[in-house]
Amino acid sequence: MIKITSLVCAMCLVLPTASFAEQSVNGQDFINLFEKLSGKQPGIRKGHAKGVCAVGTFTPNQAAKQYSISPLFNAPSKANIRFSMGGGNPHADETSRSPRGMGVQFLLENGDVHNIAGLTTPVFAGNSPEAFFGLLSTLVPDEKTGQIDFAKVKAYREQNPSTLGQFNWLQSHNPPASYVSSRYFGVHTFYMVDEKGAKHAFRWTMVPEEPEQVLTEEQMKTFPKSFLA
Numbered sequence: 492m493i494k495i496t497s498l499v500c501a502m503c504l505v506l507p508t509a510s511f512a513e514q515s516v517n518g519q520d521f522i523n524l525f526e527k528l529s530g531k532q533p534g535i536r537k538g539h540a541k542g543v544c545a546v547g548t549f550t551p552n553q554a555a556k557q558y559s560i561s562p563l564f565n566a567p568s569k570a571n572i573r574f575s576m577g578g579g580n581p582h583a584d585e586t587s588r589s590p591r592g593m594g595v596q597f598l599l600e601n602g603d604v605h606n607i608a609g610l611t612t613p614v615f616a617g618n619s620p621e622a623f624f625g626l627l628s629t630l631v632p633d634e635k636t637g638q639i640d641f642a643k644v645k646a647y648r649e650q651n652p653s654t655l656g657q658f659n660w661l662q663s664h665n666p667p668a669s670y671v672s673s674r675y676f677g678v679h680t681f682y683m684v685d686e687k688g689a690k691h692a693f694r695w696t697m698v699p700e701e702p703e704q705v706l707t708e709e710q711m712k713t714f715p716k717s718f719l720a
């Protein structure tokens with residue numbers, strides 16, 4: 492049996508339902524909302540719908556072993572990787588100011604599968620599922636006009652400042668020129684557990700070997716909508 496270990500993108504798998512009782516949201520609420528925003532798209536992921544897969548090898552740095560007993564750090568492992576555009580649109584415009592994602596499955600020597608998910612932004616779109624849900628709800632086009640009410644989006648952001656961090660970051664950083672020329676951030680704080688059982692808080696970032704490269708303003712206007720794969 493495949494066992495999934497820690498470090499999973501927890502928010503993708505388990506959506507807390509109790510933090511704000513009056514407006515709590517669950518996974519099905521998000522699926523319904525993604526379908527309103529991007530259509531039903533049968534057979535395609537509701538989030539990060541557009542993407543491309545790759546395979547690779549992960550070679551752990553032995554220094555990590557002093558903080559963690561995870562088998563991830565025992566030996567090199569094969570990795571399945573998926574790079575993606577955030578959002579539910581399978582035809583997303585790759586010149587747009589939006590987060591890109593990276594999902595990695597590490598296939599460990601003991602048979603475990605260890606999953607992580609990261610974004611090209613160091614912060615998420617809100618500090619709770621409810622804030623993210625509220626923000627996405629303002630982006631649903633009006634049924635009659637088919638238009639997004641951007642005044643409503645702006646007002647929501649101002650009333651919910653945790654939704655501003657990612658937005659401001661995207662405005663001040665042009666999109667990656669390639670899936671492999673960008674940093675990917677784990678965003679959340681996770682814990683490593685050492686052999687004495689002590690917990691060590693950490694955040695992870697994937698850093699490309701090649702220099703980071705972003706699209707120029709000109710390229711953002713002239714590049715095709717699909718070039719990353």
Ligand code: HEM
Pocket residue numbers: 500502503506521535536537538539542573574575592593594608609610615619620623676677678679
């Ligand atoms: C409330 C917050 C979130 C919601 C509702 C959400 C929702 C989703 C959904 C519905 C999917 C598609 C899953 C599938 O069909 O396989 C997805 C994929 C993904 N999410 Fe999230 N997500 C959230 C937070 C995050 C965070 C914090 C990160 C990273 C730091 C993240 C990174 C990703 C990535 C990289 C994928 C694509 C995985 C792949 O390629 O298979 N998400 N998310």
